[in-house]
Amino acid sequence: MNLQVNSSVHPYSIIIEPGSRKQLYEYIIEQTKKHPTSFLVITDDCVADLYLEEVLNSFPNHIRVETSIVPHGEKAKSFQQYENLLTAALQFKLDRGAMIIALGGGVVGDLAGFVAATYMRGIPFVQVPTTLLAHDSSVGGKVGINHQLGKNMVGAFHQPSLVLYDPELLMTLPEHEWRSGFAEVIKHGFIADKEFLEWLRRNVTSFQHWDMNILSEMIYRSIAVKAKIVEEDEKEAGNRAFLNFGHTLGHAIEAELGYGEITHGEAVAIGMKFALAVSEKVFHVNLNYETYLKMLESLGYDLTIPDVNIHKLLDRMKVDKKSYNQSIRFVLLKEFGNPELIEITEEILLEELSMKKGG
């Protein structure tokens, strides 16, 4: 299954193909039409143990391929790891004709993509996503690292030259990583595709056993939502902000708990439940979203806001990238598939936070 993103910089393919990791080099040459001088594969220690060898075996012997391995987990999206990778790239003497390969989940994709965006003012990179969540992070070119004061606060827009998604890689994911990734899948349903939401409810009842056709179709449909939005609004001047549904509170929770204490998707799921409740209040509508909450709960999500100070959460939401003139802006839904970015007062948020906390 293929999709194409017509970015302003260059068009690129998203290929969803079981087993494709074993032909990575061929796909790169065929799809990007580039012949890089060398490659730097950036991955994390967990993914390296599982898949690095297979991926490296796809390269002919005469091609120079270096590797850099970062520790797994959200904490790796740091200034320290970013600097280490730049140092490695310099020590490997990568030139502007080199290409970076991000082999991993969203952490590796965001971090390696930021290295690619800034090394010698930018070199090409390819995304090889290995988590369900990374169906979202590998598309659209948002790359970056975290700051203690906020998620993804330092970064760039740098479009990949190719996204090669091998769904077989997901078979080694632990259950909580499926849960994390599925939050971004259902997000795409909430903001853009009511029919997809229903399809998800009918077809995803467990993360334990997957039919490869269902899994591939789910990834394809979810990426299609994202690809369409980023193509229309690459740098988030408008509608791309809809992809931030659930993220204003989600990011605040991640930062307040400490990066890596909760997965990104699980925090976003809590943020989506909150945003659905605020949507009903602000737009005076009944979204009938309980069915989907039940579905998420039956898939093991804990949707309660963690026990942290709500004023601290509010302070964190004020520095969200969507804020304007110190006002918090939220993505809310008028109905499924009909999102809006809207300014919300601190009073409404505090009231909702104190009502929802703990239940």
Ligand SMILES: NC(=O)c1ccc[n+]([C@@H]2O[C@H](COP(=O)([O-])OP(=O)(O)OC[C@H]3O[C@@H](n4cnc5c(N)ncnc54)[C@H](O)[C@@H]3O)[C@@H](O)[C@H]2O)c1
């Ligand atoms: N750039 C974007 O548009 C965008 C979109 C969504 C999320 N994100 C970012 O993505 C990050 C989260 O990504 P993630 O959930 O993929 O986390 P991750 O990259 O930390 O991966 C989760 C865990 O799974 C392990 N893992 C990865 N692939 C595996 C596999 N195939 N089998 C077994 N284990 C595997 C990793 O080692 C890690 O421990 C967050 O930092 C979030 O902010 C970015």
Ligand SMILES: O=C(O)C(=O)C[C@@H](O)[C@H](O)[C@H](O)COP(=O)(O)O
């Ligand atoms: O691609 C986007 O745009 C998104 O908002 C996708 C989100 O799922 C993702 O978590 C993204 O990294 C959030 O971006 P940010 O600009 O809020 O940091």
Ligand SMILES: [Zn+2]
């Ligand atoms: Zn996200």
